[in-house]
Amino acid sequence: MDPAKMEVRVSDSEMEAYLKIDPPGPDERLPTFDEVLSFLAEEGIVFGILEDSIKSALEEGKVGEFFLVARGVEPEPGIDGYIDYKFNKDKKLKPVVLEDGRVDYKNIESVENVVKGQLLAVKVPCKPGRDGKTVTGKVLKAYRPKDPKIPAGKNTCVSEDGLKLFAACDGHVVFEGGKVVVHPVFVRQGDVDFSVGNIEFVGDVVIKGSVLTDFSVKAGGNIEVHKVVEGAILEAEGDIIVKGGVLGKGKAFLKAKGDIFLKFAEQATLEAGGSVIADEAIVNCKVMAKGSVIARGRKGSLVGGEVFASDSVEVMNLGSELGIKTYVEVGVDPALKQEYTEVNESLSGLQKKLREVSKGVETLKKIEEKVGALPPDKKDLYLRMTRAMFQLRGQLDRLKKRKEEIEEIMNRVKKEGKVVVRGVVYPGVRIVVRGAKYVVKEPLKEVVFSREGNEIKIGALR
DSSP, X not given: OEXXXXXXXXXXXXXXXXEEXXXXXXXXXXXXXXXXXXXXXXXTOOSSBOHHHXXXXXXXXXXXXXXXXXXXXXXXXXXXXEEEESSOTTOOXXXXXXXXXXXXXXXXXXXXXXXXXXXXXXXEOOBOOBOEEOXXXXXXXXXXOOOOOOOBOTTEEEOTTSOEEEESSSEEEEEETTEEEEESEEEXXXXXXXXXXXXXXXXXXXXXXXXXXXXXXXXXXXXXXXXXXXXOEEEESSOEEETTOEEEEEEEEEEESSOEEXXXXXXXXXXXXXXXXXXXXXXXXXXXXXXXXXXXXXXXXXXXXXXXXXXXXXXXXXXOTTOOOEEEEESSOXXXXXXXXXXXXXXHHHHHHXXXXXXXXXXXXXXXXXXXXXXXXXXXXHHHHHHHHHXXXXXXXXXXHHHHHHHHXXXXXXXXXXXXXXXXXXXXXXXXXXXXXXEOOXXXXXXXXXXXXXXXXXXXXX
């Protein structure tokens, strides 16, 4: 007997194939499983055959209706890889919004500091896709995902597995030219103003313009300003170089752990862990240097203000013909001297406060002795004032100890100290060399001030 007739129907997408078995005639029978497979192959159905479905249909004697016999596989698209940046690569200059909603246009988020070894980016690899296939055996190509290269630029390094990018040095990180770059030096092409805001950077900072009033630049390395510093704040772990000078307006503050080099300075505070060196005049400034203070050149004058230097002060002219008061002290560490002054001021304030508290405690104690017991509110006050008294005594003891330590250090590290004037020193100048004092009352030319015994010795420069 021959098998009953069969018919195949394929979906438009060719992802499904259906089979219909006609009811067997008088001389026909249901086809066998193998006969069904052969028929499907003849009809071009070669992939995704649902064998269990066919067997079940034959067992159930399913005839006269289409049933699913093959199903294709849809392609599984790949997933693009991507770079997960650990910094804001699309950073735009924008002001900081304060907690109260006001906008601080001086503190603009312009520099993103990084340190050596800091993670900058992670590559997330692509996930490969899988091709699909229709029931007729046609291959359906899956999307081929993109696998980006890690964007390693200058001063960056890639991990051994090629998936992580690190900073190779301290600096500020930027995304430029499609790559991550770390610049060890931050360069501002123009002024430090509202367009860039305050700058704080882990390395060297170069300002091609000026630093305007009320702005600040802080650097973990050197600071170099090509034009002028106005009433601004500059703080550097290294040196500070101001090629155009300082017009401080009484507000400028420059502090360097190294040296400070400048053309001139007016109405500014200068603190250096090394020396302060000016090409021209230093006028009405407070200067503190652990090294020397030098105003060199024909215009190298020191006029007005206060100058403290551990080693020496060397200038062309000191003071002015107008008799402007100028104070110069050498031979003592200015930072220690400053701390010594602050400790003495704190001691004076605490001693006054202790006297007031002690008087209050004594008054309450007498009341207690007189009436037998203090009211609850007075008792509480008495206890609080007694605790405050002991706390103040503890603070005073610590400050007295620190005062003694500073005095010991200052006596131990006192340097020779000298003041060298290559031109004229004018009346109105007060000079202190390791505690010995001298007030200039008449002009002197080409002299050196040093200490001899308990007095200041004035010697000829040549």
